[in-house]
Amino acid sequence: QGYPDGLAGDSIPLGARIRAVADAFSVMVNGRVYRAPLSQSEAQAEVVRCSGTHFDPMVVNVLLQLVDEGGLDIHPKRPLKQSSSS
Numbered sequence: 245q246g247y248p249d250g251l252a253g254d255s256i257p258l259g260a261r262i263r264a265v266a267d268a269f270s271v272m273v274n275g276r277v278y279r280a281p282l283s284q285s286e287a288q289a290e291v292v293r294c295s296g297t298h299f300d301p302m303v304v305n306v307l308l309q310l311v312d313e314g315g316l317d318i319h320p321k322r323p324l325k326q327s328s329s330s
């Protein structure tokens with residue numbers, strides 16, 4: 245429904261469509277405190293599954309091409325070390 249401005253499809257700015265896919269993929273491969281990361285192939289499958297509904301198919305195709313060609317540096321983030329100061 246294009247919340248909040250009723251935007252959909254090509255009326256959504258390209259930068260926003262790119263950011264949506266990139267951010268979602270990053271969250272999937274890096275995980276969150278409350279969710280373990282997915283493997284790269286699992287994340288790719290999820291992005292493809294949501295292509296055309298949640299994500300712009302053109303942007304998804306470019307992301308997958310970049311991943312396949314090694315054009316993205318995909319390394320899960322390491323947990324920050326806790327300081328031992330009291």
